[in-house]
Amino acid sequence: MTDEGLVDRMALPRPDVTVADAEEILLAHYSLSGTLVELGSQQDRNYRVDSDRGRYVLKICHAAYETRELEAQNAAIHHLKSKPDAPRVPNVIATNDGREIVVLTVRGQGYQVRLLEYLEGRGLTELRYVAPASVAALGALCARLAQALADFNHPGLDRSLQWDLRRAGPVAVQLLSAITDSAARDRIAKTMVMAVRRIQPLAPSLRLQAVHHDVTGDNVVGHRNAHGHTIPDGVIDFGDIIRGWLVGDLAVTCASLLHQAEGDPFHILPAVTAYQAIYPLTAEELKALWPLVVARAVILVASGEQQISVDPENDYVRGNLDREWAIFDTAMSVPFELMEAAILKAAGADVAAPETSGWLPLLPDIDPAGIAYVDLGVQSPHFSAGNWLNSDMDWRLLARAATENGTAATRYGEYRLSRAGTAKKQATCALHVDTCLAAGSAVAAPFAGRIGWKDQHLTLTGDSVTLHLDGLDLSVEDQAEIAAGDPLGTVVGEASSLGGLRVQLCSVAGLEPPLFATPREAAAWSALCPSPSLLLGPEADAPRADSTELLARRRAHLAGAQKNYYAAPPQIERGWREHLFDVEGRAYLDMVNNVSILGHGHPKLAAAIGAQWLRLNTNSRFHYAAITEFSERLAALAPDELDTVFLVNSGSEANDLALRLAQAHSGARNMLCLLEAYHGWSAASDAVSTSIADNPQALTTRPDWVHAVISPNTYRGAFRGPNTASAYLSAVTPVLEAIDAGGGGLAGFICEAVYGNAGGIPLPDGYLQQVYGEVRARGGLCIADEVQVGYGRLGHYFWGFEQQGVVPDIITIAKGMGNGHPLGAVITTREIAQSLEKEGTFFSSTGGSPVSCVAGMTVLDIIAEEKLQENARTVGDHLKARLAALIDRYPVAGAVHGMGLYLGLEFVRDRTTLEPATEETAAICDRLLALGVIMQPTGDHQNVLKIKPPLCLSIESADFFADMLEKVLDEGW
Structure with missing residues (x-):
């Protein structure tokens, strides 16, 4: 044609x-x-x-x-x-x-x-x-x-x-x-x-x-x-x-x-x-x-x-x-x-590198071995308590190092913490080196080329690469052709002062390269902007973390059952308040970490733990003030009847001990618990954990002393809506009657006062009052597992059981009470605590240690000083309203559960059948990770977002999460 x-x-x-x-x-x-x-x-x-x-x-x-x-x-x-x-x-x-x-x-x-x-x-x-x-x-x-x-x-x-x-x-x-x-x-x-x-x-x-x-x-x-x-x-x-x-x-x-x-x-x-x-x-x-x-x-x-x-x-x-x-x-x-x-x-192909043979020194009067390189990366010891957020922090650290050493420099290819942010395309990887050195220091051409000069920015363009410099008093003409070794000028500044010289290479003539690249683009930009270590010495290159190799080593030696979040997880090495930072300087909003109730990197907590560790840390059988003071403060937080405290290391240990107390006090062994619940990994706490998400064989492997009743799930349970307490009690009664008929007696009943593992679903109004009454009528004890939902997380209540208007016989707590330090506790009555002595003495080597007690008291101080329970109420109510608004727009959003900063957004494929959107929830969590939000699924069907961030979560961060979630639901995953 x-x-x-x-x-x-x-x-x-x-x-x-x-x-x-x-x-x-x-x-x-x-x-x-x-x-x-x-x-x-x-x-x-x-x-x-x-x-x-x-x-x-x-x-x-x-x-x-x-x-x-x-x-x-x-x-x-x-x-x-x-x-x-x-x-x-x-x-x-x-x-x-x-x-x-x-x-x-x-x-x-x-x-x-x-x-x-x-x-x-x-x-x-x-x-x-x-x-x-x-x-x-x-x-x-x-x-x-x-x-x-x-x-x-x-x-x-x-x-x-x-x-x-x-x-x-x-x-x-x-x-x-x-x-x-x-x-x-x-x-x-x-x-x-x-x-x-x-x-x-x-x-x-x-x-x-x-x-x-x-x-x-x-x-x-x-x-x-x-x-x-x-x-x-x-x-x-x-x-x-x-x-x-x-x-x-x-x-x-x-x-x-x-x-x-x-x-x-x-x-x-x-x-x-x-x-x-x-x-x-x-x-x-x-x-x-x-x-x-x-x-x-x-x-x-x-x-x-x-x-x-x-x-x-x-x-x-x-x-x-x-x-x-x-x-x-x-x-x-x-x-x-x-x-x-x-x-x-x-494609796995090579990118041609520029020719660099025969290059001469850029700084002819300075020994490269004498340059002090300043660590400005995510794991830098110079950073703490958010000081990297100061706009000039990098330069201050550089100038301090130069004052002490004579010449200092930043590192090429380093992911700068100061550049971290929640934006998807945050540029954190340095494609240049900043040097701080004596004003008037000589700078020479490392190779032959043509000079360019514009707005205090010098370029020297050679056969295969262009040198970009800022901070010079120029000693050559614009557009001049010069030879290798010829002087370019001197570092700007007054005599006896320090000056700065920015050094960057680029293989594309006429291109003004960026100073920083996003992690996604870093490898490609690094191919175009080779390292100035060719001019300043090998120490100018920042070490690179190989997260893939590190993950392989983890999996080679850590037990497979001890899982990590995500198939391809970011390598998290720093936290600050409600944010986590990976080794590439990417910030992630932490929306799942109920362990870090105060937020990450709290300076007051770190200082208190460090100071106590320098003074003393030993086991709880010694006599020291901290264990007395902490026990008093915990007892004061509980209802008046509960005045005796055990200190342990974790929620699993706390629940295990609570079960043992119930059995010792009642003389019976049978325990009542709920389906869809999780209480821990120890032998006893696992026995009363029935979540098939945590253990697919949970429903068929419970010991004969465990009696699980249907979960009072007011959204997808057998009876739906808030006024279903009596209906759910009718499902408990046959189980209690069977225990009565067996003649073994009832030791107690354990449950979360808010259904945490199912996504923060509140129990029907009056449910615990009725079940507690039936249990106590049989001589059993009532255990409130507050490991996830207590300690002010609900905002409107300090303890979850307060929402139900009951007082348990035993409270178990852990997680947030140490803000990541291994700490748990059981609070009960003196009479119940003494029942354990029939079986011998009790101690936990590091539970209640001086450091653990100081950690626990400092957490309580900070919760009060920073009004974190009030923040959980205010921010939580705002976030819940944002999430509830999604239900009107997106059919996959079925319901919002919980209160304060323990929320759950449940995804379904059909709002009538409530078919769980399990695969969709996993994909939504993966997309949220790409958008800068740490989120994980929960519930037996793994179709609920478990929203339990640090209690310092700001309104701005709550809105960021809601905005990103809305973006995912709007655009797909």
Whole structure:
């Protein structure tokens, strides 16, 4: 076809074939009738046909397209059907007389008609968020398809097509005439020129074969995996199949992903990695990939604008324009060189390093071994109590080190804590080195090059790299050519004072590189901005943490049952208030850590523990003031009747001891507990734990002295709503009667006063009053497990049992009472405590130690001083209202449970059946992690978000969590 013919075809509107016309065609040629729904297309007319024989797609194409082009599409489908590893493709449906293509005329216009099977599945285009797993699966599908087409040949593949990226430059020129906005037209034209300049030298090395050339979210369908991610496995349209560049096929796929990338071009990289693992591209093809993505973006916007001009009623094209401009803007948001480096690294290929042999010292009068490098990373000992939040903290530390040592410097590649934040794209990785040294220090050219000077910023551009310097009194002319070793100037500053010199290298001439990169982009930027250690010595490079290797070591030596959060967890090495920080300087909002009730890194607690440890730490059998004072304070927090305290190390130990007390005091062994409950991991506390999420065999492995009754779950239990106490008591009565009949007596009843493990569900009003009465009537003791829900977390109450208006016989506490220090307690009456002495004495070696007691008292002090219970009430009520508002908008959000800062948001697939959305909840938690929120599921069905952050949670942080959760529910996971 001539270029004129291609131009004419590019200007074609969709075929003028109505639904009525299509119905006649179907009946006449396929003996089919049914309901027709038009599907979007740029230049074809497509109808979905729902008939009693199945579902199909009727495709109507202009006669301007050669029949052999359509024959090639059909032949490719047949070819792929014979390949066992190829993606799913639709069947081609023949006419009544056996033809696969029908040539016909409608109102004087010639068209070609085909009928294909409708391939069921979910597309990607309608998704607002495409998970990395889906991105990788799309890349893998593209590779499998190309691999399966590698031996496919057909005369119809050699065609003139506006989407053929080999013709991108000329096609763009033809299309640009339709764009009336001159600024947009110029921008598009300049972009295409840049892309073509990078493609042309590589073009002779790019492989040709049959390629689909349109593996996009519109043209693939897939299934949902266990995490709710759409995994494409089928291809539904072959309208753009050609003999073209193999890498161009992947470029089309990558470009299609950019409108769902939130402006982040690195979003495509999982597709590149997956493609390369199946059907490897050459180094030249990998280098051509991003310019071809940009070229595709240009053609998309130019073609869309042009098509609207000839077919203004085409809502499909008009609806795509914003998406195509988003693709274009994202493609042009980063330098070509950066994406080339990122793609090469994603594919496991090498990125060429600049030539550095023969370089001379940058600071000729300073011994590199004498430079003191300051640790500004996440684990730096210089940081505590949030001091890194001071805007000048890094410079103050640098200047102090220089004052002490003479010359000091920061480290290249270090993830700076001072740069950490909750924003998704926070740039924390230093791509430069700042030095602090004597003003007037000489600075010399390490290599030959040309000088550039602008706004106190010097560049020295050599053959393969540019040196960027700030902080110089210049001693050479702008644009001067200088030799290696020639003086560049001296460090700015008055005599006998310190000055600063910023040093950065960049291999891209004319590019002003950023000083910091996001962790996601750090590897690619580091390839373009090599380390100044080449000029300052090897100590200028910060050590890198290998979190993957560290996790492997953990799993090699730590018992497998001792799990960690997340399949690919961030390496958390610092905390401050309600935030945690990983080794790359990423801040995460901690919404699950009820152990750290005060928040992380509290200076007063750290100081108190440290001071006590320096004085004394021993076991609780010694006589010292702290154990007396702490016991008195704990007893004072409990109801008057409960005046005696045991100090232990954990909640499991506290509950174990409480069970032993109940059995010793009552003389019986039988214990009543609730289903869906968790009380600990020790033999006794595990025995009364019935949560199948924690132990899948819990319901079939309880010892005979444990008697579990149905959980009073007012949301999904046997009886629903707040006024169900009597109904739930009726389920307890037969169990109590069976215990009575057995003659062994009842030792007691243990439960959380708010159903913590199920997501903070309050018990029905009056439930504990009634059950406590029945238990006590049989001589049993009532144990309130307050390990999770007590200590002010509920905001409106200090203890959970207060909400039920009861007083237990035994209170167990742990977790928050030590803010992470191993500390637990049992509070009971003197009489009950003395019952244990019949079995011998009791002690816990470190429970109640001087350090533990000081930790516990300091926590109580801080709770009071910082009004954390009041904060839990205020912030918790605000957050609960934010979460409740989600229920009206998102069907998956079933209910909000709890109060204060012990909340649970339960996800369901159906609000009538309450089918738990287990997989969705796990995927939501993973997406929240990517957005900077630590969140985990809870409950027997693992479908409830367990929201129990430090009690210092601010309104701003609560809103951040609610905003990110709303974003996930709105966009998908």
